[in-house]
Amino acid sequence: MAKSDRLFRLLTAFRLLPQPITAARLAQEMNVSERTLYRDIESLRVGGALIDGAAGVGYRLTEDPALPPQMFTRLEVEALVLGLAEVRQAGDPALAKAAEMAMAKITATLPERVQRQAIHAVSQTYRFEKRPAAPAHLGLIRECCWEERMLDMSYTDATGEVSLRRVWPLSVVFLDHMLMLLAYCTLRQDFRKFMLHRMQDVTAAESYFRPRRVPLLREFHAQLRGQTGSGARKPAQS
Amino acid sequence: MAKSDRLFRLLTAFRLLPQPITAARLAQEMNVSERTLYRDIESLRVGGALIDGAAGVGYRLTEDPALPPQMFTRLEVEALVLGLAEVRQAGDPALAKAAEMAMAKITATLPERVQRQAIHAVSQTYRFEKRPAAPAHLGLIRECCWEERMLDMSYTDATGEVSLRRVWPLSVVFLDHMLMLLAYCTLRQDFRKFMLHRMQDVTAAESYFRPRRVPLLREFHAQLRGQTGSGARKPAQS
DNA sequence: ACCCATACTGCCAAAAACTGTCAGGATGTT
DNA sequence: AACATCCTGACAGTTTTTGGCAGTATGGGT
Known part of the structure; x- marks a missing residue:
């Protein structure tokens, strides 16, 4: 086995095996002698890995060169x-x-x-007014958004009227107190907003609307922005 | 030069040099023959790198094994x-x-x-009731929390009474509509909650209370949890 | 302080891996 | 079609690596 291959594998072993870990254990894992293992550790160190080794204890990978250089402030x-x-x-x-x-x-x-x-971050959050638990169909809706899959449901609108809808789900919006779906409604042939708690019998349809989600959502947002800019009128809602 | 060292360096060259890049260019960069470079590419591929090579075009590193094994779902x-x-x-x-x-x-x-x-994430957030802009002293407060540095201020409590306070700032809490500081108040010799918008003349003191922040905050939270469990009484607030 | 477990390093002969040159075939772009 | 470039096998010479052995240093527990 080429040493270069083994060094890659050794880094993986370091990440997966419980630490601290002895040279003997690693050597066994890698099927090499301890002497070779010591050399490999040295090679990894030259390559940038920070490996802490304490006699009588074993090794720890304290900084992994495979980890991202990204550093958060x-x-x-x-x-x-x-x-x-x-x-x-x-x-x-x-x-x-x-x-x-x-x-x-x-x-x-x-x-x-x-x-x-x-x-021990300083910033914490606390919400006095909890959102009600999400309805069971939230996960299904999200997946249909991801997959750009049409969605069927019956919907009770603000006046209490129930209608069957087939929609193209675009986005789930977390409002202050409730959840809303932005969708293209095939019944109304237009964009609509639906409150998740007013949906029943939500099922994934057999049909897909891919790859339309992103441009449609962009269009819906532009429409919402246009309505917001034109005055205090509240955007249309089902 | 050991091949294992060179493979690490070759990955670095791949990331830094403009792509597509020819074997000839990389060989020059690594001071090896083209034949060796081809072998090195093969070694990297065996090691998991996804390197795309097109005759007449050059190579592209399409997936880098040095990227984190961590992958977000x-x-x-x-x-x-x-x-x-x-x-x-x-x-x-x-x-x-x-x-x-x-x-x-x-x-x-x-x-x-x-x-x-x-x-193009599906989940979005929208807040009808915006929080007022944070007061200018929020940054100072946060830093004093980090540094475990005492804070001086005058505070207007709920009855309108103004008092000078020296506090040990522990945590900034983002509530629904406002910002709150959890602190140990040296004037009252007890934990207190302060609304940020009721603070004036906020300055960092010369003194520090380190390293006390984390245990104190833990204690304050235990106290808050205790009070919550004992009934509907609202926790004391300045 | 003592003991045990383990990291660490140098040396050397044998084994293994690697290298560059050469040759020839395949493929993408213009 | 022409050109640029990826790709791969073969081989003799070169370089690197290995494991065993020996000895030193060090951390942690009692």
Whole structure:
């Protein structure tokens, strides 16, 4: 095995195996002698890896050259922590979980000192008025947006009238107190806003509208901006 | 030169030099023959690099094995975009700017396809009731929290009474409509919450309270949790 | 302080990997 | 079609790497 291949693999082993880890354990993992393993460690060090080794203890990969050179300022760390904390309160359990995972992944890439800054960030968020829990069909709606897949539902509008709709879902908007879907409505042949809590029997249709989502959304936004600019009239809503 | 060293350097050259780039150019850069360069390319490919090579054109590094093994799921990307968008509406210009920068840094590390998912994320946020712009002293307060530096101010409480305060600032809380500082108040010898818009003449003191911020904040939170659990009484506020 | 576990480094002969030259084939662009 | 460039095999000579051995240094626990 070429040494260069082995060095790549050694870095992977370092990331995956519990630390601290002894040279003997790594050598076993790599099928080389300990002497060679010591040399490999030295090579990785020359290549930029910061590997801490304590006699009687073992090795730790303290900074990984494969990790991004990206370095967040302290204020950027605050923004990330605060933003992801907001998402955790957004009322969407799946998104809250994803926010946690994203934060964990980012934290794992940070040097220890910056990790501590993130864990003990100054900025916090607290919401007195909680959003109601997201309806069960939020995940389905989101996936249909991603996949540019049409969506069928019955919708109860503000007057209490129920209608069957086939829409092209474009975007999910988190408002102060509720969730809204921006979509193109095939029944009305126009853009419409739908409140998620007024939807029933939401199902993914067999048809797709790809690849139209991004331009349509851009158009909807332009329309909304145009209406906002033309006065205090509230944008049309289903 | 050891081949393993050269492979690291070749990846660097790939990232820095304009693409597409010919084998001849890279060989020159690395001081090896073209034949060796072809072998090196093959070695990088075996190691996971996705390098596109077209006869008559040159090479492109399409996916870089040095990029983080961390990969955000699509939902995690949504959470990041949404969270940082919330921060941009938080009423704190410095933090908003930091959120933009953080998002740009994260985006830059993503493969192209995932970058597009981030740019055209489904989740958006819109706030009807904007927070008032943060008072000018927010930045100073934040820095004093970071540095565990005492803060002096005059404070107008809910009854309109003004008092001079020296506090140990612990945390800035973004509420629905306003900003709040959690602090230890040396005047009252107790934890207190202060609304930022009721502060005047905010200055950093000469003294520090480090390293006390994290345990104090933990204690304050425990106190708040205790009060919440004991009934509907609203926590004490200055 | 002592003991144990482990990091660390130099040396050397044998083994393995690598190199550049040469030749020839394939492919993309204009 | 012409040109530029990717691609790959073969081979003799060169360079690098390996593992075993020996000895030193160091961190952590008791």
